[in-house]
Amino acid sequence: MTRAESSPRPIDEQLPRIRETLEGADRVLVCLDFDGTLAPIVEDPDAAVPTEQNRNAVATLANTPSVTTAVVSGRALTDVRERIDGPSIYAGNHGLELARTGTIAIHPVARKRAARVDRICSVLETALRHIPNCRIENKRLTGTVHFRSVPPAAEPIARRITRGVVDRFGGDALELSAGKRILEIGPDFPWGKGNAVELIAADEPPATAAIYIGDDVTDESAFRAVEPDGIGIRVGNDAPSSASCRVESPAEVASFLSWLGSTGAELVARSDVPTATPIEAQ
Numbered sequence: 001m002t003r004a005e006s007s008p009r010p011i012d013e014q015l016p017r018i019r020e021t022l023e024g025a026d027r028v029l030v031c032l033d034f035d036g037t038l039a040p041i042v043e044d045p046d047a048a049v050p051t052e053q054n055r056n057a058v059a060t061l062a063n064t065p066s067v068t069t070a071v072v073s074g075r076a077l078t079d080v081r082e083r084i085d086g087p088s089i090y091a092g093n094h095g096l097e098l099a100r101t102g103t104i105a106i107h108p109v110a111r112k113r114a115a116r117v118d119r120i121c122s123v124l125e126t127a128l129r130h131i132p133n134c135r136i137e138n139k140r141l142t143g144t145v146h147f148r149s150v151p152p153a154a155e156p157i158a159r160r161i162t163r164g165v166v167d168r169f170g171g172d173a174l175e176l177s178a179g180k181r182i183l184e185i186g187p188d189f190p191w192g193k194g195n196a197v198e199l200i201a202a203d204e205p206p207a208t209a210a211i212y213i214g215d216d217v218t219d220e221s222a223f224r225a226v227e228p229d230g231i232g233i234r235v236g237n238d239a240p241s242s243a244s245c246r247v248e249s250p251a252e253v254a255s256f257l258s259w260l261g262s263t264g265a266e267l268v269a270r271s272d273v274p275t276a277t278p279i280e281a282q
């Protein structure tokens, strides 16, 4: 059963449910989006870095035996891996590439369509060359056109040009989707972060509590993958979401991850200790 979209509740209100979920679990799987979640949103995508508190909290969780930590990002796998250390699992390109247990799996359809993404990125470089500060990020399996630094008067035309190029050269193979001040070009088939989270969760023992934290539209499928048995946490405003909880900012993400690395992990560890039988208790 999935959770219908509604307004996520502030995380403080949801702590009793989170505690109960952790107390009933043997392990925790924590899946984390990168931009807007671990790293504050910035103008230049190359300049995005996790806050120090998030970096430390992720390192602590990655060293906690009862916790599996994963980063699930829209960035290319190689890119996001360089930006945050510690997790044993990374998914890049919105789940199209997945690195775990020493292997990297790339979705075969995305692999086949990578040449077309590359071609479109080159065409866009030329078509958008006169738009000030419009930037194309070629991520091999997907591409991103960035409008955050484009002058407001030029943004509509830049978006129109992007749509035109993808319509013309993408055919039925590629589609456009929207993110925070970006348009993303990717293979036109139903695969997203939620599928990656399901694959990651399938490797965990049955009594694992799954938590997903993210801030954007592509994180919604991942919230649906963990809710309602697990915990989805949407970062930012109170837009309708399939996540049940909300935090305001990457700083609040760090507070929650620190709590999870101390109190949260203890709740899970305690549920591991067998309860004393009446005979032992005498």
Ligand SMILES: O=P(O)(O)OC[C@H]1O[C@H](O[C@H]2O[C@H](CO)[C@@H](O)[C@H](O)[C@H]2O)[C@H](O)[C@@H](O)[C@@H]1O
Residues within 6 Å of the ligand: 033, 034, 035, 036, 040, 041, 042, 043, 044, 045, 046, 048, 072, 073, 074, 075, 076, 137, 144, 146, 148, 179, 180, 181, 182, 184, 216, 218
């Ligand atoms: O799934 P994520 O890890 O959150 O990645 C989503 C996209 O994030 C990046 O773009 C966003 O962050 C930039 C840096 O803060 C910002 O300038 C941009 O406006 C945001 O949309 C990244 O560059 C994209 O490739 C990711 O798809």
